[in-house]
Amino acid sequence: xxxxxxxxxxxxxxxxxxxxxxxxxxxxxxxxxxxxxxxxxxxxxxxxxxxxxxxxxxxxx
Numbered sequence: 820x821x822x823x824x825x826x827x828x829x830x831x832x833x834x835x836x837x838x839x840x841x842x843x844x845x846x847x848x849x850x851x852x853x854x855x856x857x858x859x860x861x862x863x864x865x866x867x868x869x870x871x872x873x874x875x876x877x878x879x880x
Contacts, residue, residue: 824859 828836832855839847861867 822863824856824863826855826859828855 836851838844839851
């Protein structure tokens with residue numbers, strides 16, 4: 820089963836991400852991912868995300 824993570828970034832964070840990708844800065848890329856995804860990834864792996872798949876909601880009705 821595929822799971823998804825939604826990452827909402829501010830304009831400043833998008834610019835930072837663009838710079839990291841443009842410069843191919845491996846160290847900063849890992850720092851950026853750790854900062855923005857670490858908690859979300861843990862939640863997804865533990866099933867703690869707040870979004871339900873549409874098919875789960877359809878079964879409850």
